[in-house]
Amino acid sequence: MTFSDGVFWVFAAIAVLPALGLLLARSIVRMAFLLLFSLAGFAGLYLQLGAGFVGFTQVLVYIGGILILFLFGVMLTVRIDVPVRPRSGPRFLVPGVVAGLLVMGFLLFVALGTPWVLHQPTAEEAARALAPDPPQIGLKLLSTYVLPFEAVSILLLAAMVGATYIARGSEPIEERGE
């Protein structure tokens, strides 16, 4: 096993084991912090795959943005006067685990049973593999993928305006004669 393979196993463990912990964690704050480790493991796997830009975008957007958003959401919606409820009754625990195992088994079957076509890199591509990738990704974003790029920009703007509109303060329910 080479050093690079060892790094893969470390990051794979960091990605999968906290995901398992998410299933067993009791408190929602603990879930958010376990998600942090899982996302960091994924960022490491991206780096291991030679996708440095995607890996650091993952750290910036997911760990720096979405996770903080989740923590804010947890703090704003957890009520102190209500005791923590158990995860789920057996009504959803059993079907949920069965459905998850079915999906997992199917994906593993496909992943391991399919003869994937592997691309053997030519000498020129192998030399280019060491070049920094942000310029290449920038060129792709503004040439081949310029339409999805603009569509995603509009989507992001719409989501931002929509989230601001939805989350604005509204009167409590009792004031409306509930």
Place this chain on the structure above:
Amino acid sequence: MSMHWPLLLQAAGEVGLQHYLVVSALVAGLGIMVVITRRNAIAILIGLELLVNSVGLNFVAFSKFSSPDRFDGQVVTLFIIVIAAAEAALALAIALNIFNNLHTVEVDEAHSLKG
């Protein structure tokens, strides 16, 4: 197909495409379990993020191992990350609004229509 199953036995061998696909499959299954078994809306969102991440890993892994251009899959993963960010912001806004109105984010308690 049976010729490829011995790969399962050499799982500790040289890391290739299938190792990444296996990581992705495990995380996707765990994400589905979290989404179905949890009752808190934010916990369900956390499970969704796991699902989204496992898809992104697949794209990057395929573009590295079986595509002549290793950047195509990376660009798709960047789009996935952006859309996941938009989805998380909107879903948390909805969760906050539900909490403001119903004083709970447990999805099985958040019902105001009878039935």
